[in-house]
Amino acid sequence: xxxxxxxxxxxxxxxxxxxxxxxxxxxxxxxxxxxxxxxxxxxxxxxxxxxxxxxxxxxxxxxxxxxxxxxxxxxxxxxxx
Amino acid sequence: xxxxxxxxxxxxxxxxxxxxxxxxxxxxxxxxxxxxxxxxxxxxxxxxxxxxxxxxxxxxxxxxxxxxxxxxxxxxxxxxxxxxxxxxxxxxxxxxxxxxxxxxxxxxxxxxxxxxxxxxxxxxxxxxxxxxxxxxxxxxxxxxxxxxxxxxxxxxxxxxxxxxxxxxxxxxxxxxxxxxxxxxxxxxxxxxxxxxxxxxxxxxxxxxxxxxxxxxxxxxxxxxxxxxxxxxxxxxxxxxxxxxxxxxxxxxxxxxxxxxxxxxxxxxxxxxxxxxxxxxxxxxxxxxxxxxxxxxxxxxxx
Numbered sequence: 001x002x003x004x005x006x007x008x009x010x011x012x013x014x015x016x017x018x019x020x021x022x023x024x025x026x027x028x029x030x031x032x033x034x035x036x037x038x039x040x041x042x043x044x045x046x047x048x049x050x051x052x053x054x055x056x057x058x059x060x061x062x063x064x065x066x067x068x069x070x071x072x073x074x075x076x077x078x079x080x081x
Numbered sequence: 082x083x084x085x086x087x088x089x090x091x092x093x094x095x096x097x098x099x100x101x102x103x104x105x106x107x108x109x110x111x112x113x114x115x116x117x118x119x120x121x122x123x124x125x126x127x128x129x130x131x132x133x134x135x136x137x138x139x140x141x142x143x144x145x146x147x148x149x150x151x152x153x154x155x156x157x158x159x160x161x162x163x164x165x166x167x168x169x170x171x172x173x174x175x176x177x178x179x180x181x182x183x184x185x186x187x188x189x190x191x192x193x194x195x196x197x198x199x200x201x202x203x204x205x206x207x208x209x210x211x212x213x214x215x216x217x218x219x220x221x222x223x224x225x226x227x228x229x230x231x232x233x234x235x236x237x238x239x240x241x242x243x244x245x246x247x248x249x250x251x252x253x254x255x256x257x258x259x260x261x262x263x264x265x266x267x268x269x270x271x272x273x274x275x276x277x278x279x280x281x282x283x284x285x286x287x288x289x290x291x292x293x294x295x296x297x298x299x300x301x302x303x304x305x306x307x308x309x310x311x312x313x314x315x316x317x318x319x320x321x322x323x324x325x326x327x328x329x330x331x332x333x334x335x336x337x338x339x340x341x342x343x344x345x346x347x348x349x350x351x352x353x354x355x356x357x358x359x360x361x362x363x364x365x366x367x368x369x370x371x372x373x374x375x376x377x378x379x380x381x382x383x
Contacts, residue, residue: 013369016356037362040272044229045367048311 003050003072003079010045011065014038027064042068050077082238082266084171085160087259088197093135093159101132105146110137110163113205125149135159136193140167140292144175147191160193163202164210165257166217166293168265170196176292183281187269198258206253209294215251216297216335218261220276222246223304223328225268226321227313227365232271239267240321247327251334275303275368275376278361282354287347298340301333302379309375311366338383345380349373 004024012022015033028034039062043054046068052075062068069079096102097119104119111121114137128134128150136146136158143160147169150158160170169175173192176185206214225231226239242263249256280295287295308314308325318325348355352373355361361368
């Protein structure tokens, strides 16, 4: 499974979304469950899936799926298709 | 960890005899204590005039009194648990059931000003109550320790507490009271996880299932699920010098295989609610929709 596919599954599982609700353009404000608990859960999931541990500042600054990709790419995790 | 001051029991007995003190206790506590000169109450009506309110009972009773005492202006609340586990005497949390759903609130104004422990209550507990109460205490300590939002300092304190819990037998031993209060105070500064997510969802839906008993029953399966899903259990126990195998063995002794297996169909039936529970969402290992199979396997394991 590619990192893009892993991230998509993670977002679906963390925020309890249907596949039809997902896109790589998804933003925080479009997801009801992307609340403070969702931020914690996302950080746990990213650590388990990609081995990177968000700092609290990073976790709370993320506003979209694109932000997650950008941040993880800056840590050397590739999301090339 | 922030905790209320602990009063010696003799001081609480003296307080109960003072004219400005009201004592709000469960029938069992009144029976055990006697206290002919105490001013007993069973509603909040007189609370605003009191200098001190002594609340005596289990976790549900203490939470009930805390919610009614908050904001009344009564000068001090002294909380005395008749059973350990909830840690209601030490925490700023109150839990209640509303329309079949478990609700909770966290408010520093709910934390009692003082707590006290009476050894005689321990001796009056059944073995089943003891096992459930110890399970609730263990769940607070471990889930607080593993919490994704626990600080390093809090983890160190909870690791020391876990060492003390390991040294204590699952028995009606009054030392559980103070350790339970510390566990609850610690988890209140972090979070709980899937153990509490399961307990909150199942308690109103499984006939005869109490919160503490559910925590005792699911704790070992959830810990094994966490350990298999994430390296956090292994790395944190190693980092803090804890014997992970000994902890797993001890918490497995808190429930029977039959009790764990009996819960499996209920977990299956209510899994979507478990996933949405706030406690589940701060579990130390990510709980995914497809985690159900792995959790059921742990519940049904010999």
